[in-house]
Amino acid sequence: MNRIQLPSTVPGFNRAGLAALLILTFLITWTVHSLQSPPASDGSTTTASPTTKDPTMTASPLPPVVATALAAANAHDTDAWLATFSPNGAVNDWGRGFTGHEAIRAWSDAEFIGVDVTLHVTQAHTTGDITTVLAQVGGNGFNGPSHFTFTVQGDQIILMRITA
Template sequence: MTRAPRPADPSGTPLPPPVQRALYRANGGDADGFADCFAHDGTVNDWGREFRGRTEIRGWSEAEFTGKQVTLEVTGARTEGPTTTVSARVGGNGFNGPSDFAFTVDGDRITLMRITG
């Protein structure tokens, strides 16, 4: 079953392309595609736990994100410099509820995704 991605916030503000791709891949359950949205030395910071590099990010995603059939419904977004914070309603077989994801982007890749709330 394919879950529909939410590539922009409800006001229509476009998200940076790497963030759009990451949300699309996460909502599609694609751990490999999600990890490939990151720079080779990119990092996921999940409430202080850091997963660095695509291999670690893929493993984290399979265990705790895409592997839990995560769904991310974007409810808002704001960009300050290279960082876009996406507010989303999280669903799936893991954490459910509102959360914020701060994505730092460099070029066409994410260098950091920090789960902030």
């Protein structure tokens, strides 16, 4: 195994400090790179910004069921939002799972639509049955950027995963 040889002295840094700086530089570079949209040479759709008419829609169309779910969430219409999920659909909110309409409704009432969520889509990428949406979340709960990954089967959502 090859080892990276760090210089023994760099002005202002000891070896541990230099190693930490290199790791931090790598992590920042990796994070910035991972937030960039991948090239769409595989037939997928990628968007860089929402349209000015409707903040839930992006310049490239989202799968209809995903667009409907986002619009229903922004309209605070829990029934319309739940109707986009299959009967055994699930929400995974940072590792916490909620399966079936009843469990999803309870979660949403407490942490999503029930706290007046707003979702302003800033990017979206669809490949096959997976759509990842980066949205600026607002409302009376969590506020900030979040990724929503929708797995679609037919015309229903089978999983909505929420991550950073």
